[in-house]
Amino acid sequence: MGNIGELTKKVKRKALELGFARVGVTTADPIEGYEDELCRRHGYDLWNVADSESKLRLAARPREKVPGAKSVISLVRAVGRIDYPDGLLEHLGRIYLSRAYLPPDDTLEGKRVLLFEEYLESLGIHSLYDHTNMQLVDRAIAARAGLVTYGRNNFAYADELGSFIIFVTIPVDVELECEVHEPRRGCPDDCRKCVDACPTRAMDDDGALDPSRCVLYSNFRPGEYKDPAVTALIGQRVHGCDACQVACPRNAHVLAAPKAPDPYLDWLAGAFSLEEMLFCDEAYYEACIRPVMFNYIRDIDIFRQNAAIAMGNSGDVRHLPALRRAAAEGSEQVRRFAQIAIEQIERTAAEL
Ligand code: B12
Ligand code: SF4
Numbered sequence: 001m002g003n004i005g006e007l008t009k010k011v012k013r014k015a016l017e018l019g020f021a022r023v024g025v026t027t028a029d030p031i032e033g034y035e036d037e038l039c040r041r042h043g044y045d046l047w048n049v050a051d052s053e054s055k056l057r058l059a060a061r062p063r064e065k066v067p068g069a070k071s072v073i074s075l076v077r078a079v080g081r082i083d084y085p086d087g088l089l090e091h092l093g094r095i096y097l098s099r100a101y102l103p104p105d106d107t108l109e110g111k112r113v114l115l116f117e118e119y120l121e122s123l124g125i126h127s128l129y130d131h132t133n134m135q136l137v138d139r140a141i142a143a144r145a146g147l148v149t150y151g152r153n154n155f156a157y158a159d160e161l162g163s164f165i166i167f168v169t170i171p172v173d174v175e176l177e178c179e180v181h182e183p184r185r186g187c188p189d190d191c192r193k194c195v196d197a198c199p200t201r202a203m204d205d206d207g208a209l210d211p212s213r214c215v216l217y218s219n220f221r222p223g224e225y226k227d228p229a230v231t232a233l234i235g236q237r238v239h240g241c242d243a244c245q246v247a248c249p250r251n252a253h254v255l256a257a258p259k260a261p262d263p264y265l266d267w268l269a270g271a272f273s274l275e276e277m278l279f280c281d282e283a284y285y286e287a288c289i290r291p292v293m294f295n296y297i298r299d300i301d302i303f304r305q306n307a308a309i310a311m312g313n314s315g316d317v318r319h320l321p322a323l324r325r326a327a328a329e330g331s332e333q334v335r336r337f338a339q340i341a342i343e344q345i346e347r348t349a350a351e352l
């Protein structure tokens, strides 16, 4: 193994060669202030944050969470320059459509990570990255490595890439040349566009998020835990939400820039429909759901429930025949959500 500076340069160069837009390295020290902030916020009960050993709190202590970790490499994938079809953006967040968040090993994005790890190994650096589970707090690590500043909307922004970036955070067993930067927020003091744009009012005036009100949280929870006060506000979104990023002036140049087509997404835009999702079978799941919604949900019934919720929110009477069929034939939870959607559409129609 060469000297630390040379080794770090090689690692960074390889990351860029493999298509990561930014790369930084920081220490495996705990993230200061993170656990206090987490405990101060509402809505994190799902992660059991009162317990100091909870998954989310441990994720801010790299050395403790990942035995043997000596430095942490922060990799950034830029996903803002993809031409996401409007018909899909109505229903899904960009991070999921990009297929780059927590990518499985047998996908193109997963292979990119594996190639990077193979290279590390060839330099005598062992990757301690967990390919399947949340491991460390991505944004705070990237902020300490000097790659990003925060937005009031909680997002991490990498200057001209905006917030449409996804992190892969790789702890390693070697001391590399580390950078340690103070985290900071890069927003004008008087801007609240993100807070105002949130469809579910999930952030307070200063941007502190209540995750239990965030759209994605509602999307991934099973039916019995979905909060009706939130589902009524999520509109057509079945997997994620970009409203607080799209409203942000720090992203305006990314949204206005030329985009590259993604042929799979163009195909998916023609194949995706809420009705197909409502009756999702194995074949439809494999072609249209798994490739963009593989991250959190393992129970196909939850996708069916999300489709019923979006149909109900649309108020569109054309959905009624499909919903009636689902209310008769679906599982208990699908029947329940289909029935709620039918009543919602009938109410909307009666009010017109
Ligand atoms: C749990 C989780 C969720 C939860 C809770 C989200 C949350 N904000 O806490 C739910 C399910 C709701 C969720 C939703 C989403 N998520 Co999520 N999520 C995570 C996860 C696993 C942990 C986040 C976490 O630590 N939360 C706890 C809070 C306390 O930490 P934090 O969000 O980083 O907040 C810090 C900042 O607010 C910061 N801060 C803000 N201003 C300032 C100012 C100063 C001066 C300082 C010091 C600090 C500071 O302080 C906090 C503590 O450090 C990460 C992946 C990972 N392994 O880290 C992805 C991650 C945060 N999610 C991501 C995304 C894209 C989303 C969604 C957009 C998905 C979607 N399309 O719907 C939404 C966005 C919600 C939002 N506004 O943040 C991306 C964000 C990418 C980016 N550019 O920032 C991440 C990083 C995944 C990834 N690998 O790229 N998510
Ligand atoms: S991702 Fe959507 S629901 Fe979550 S905080 Fe942002 S605007 Fe609100």
Ligand code: SF4
Residues within 6 Å of the ligand: 151, 152, 153, 154, 186, 187, 188, 191, 192, 193, 194, 195, 247, 248, 249, 250
């Ligand atoms: S909308 Fe305004 S306050 Fe919110 S993240 Fe963007 S610049 Fe910051």
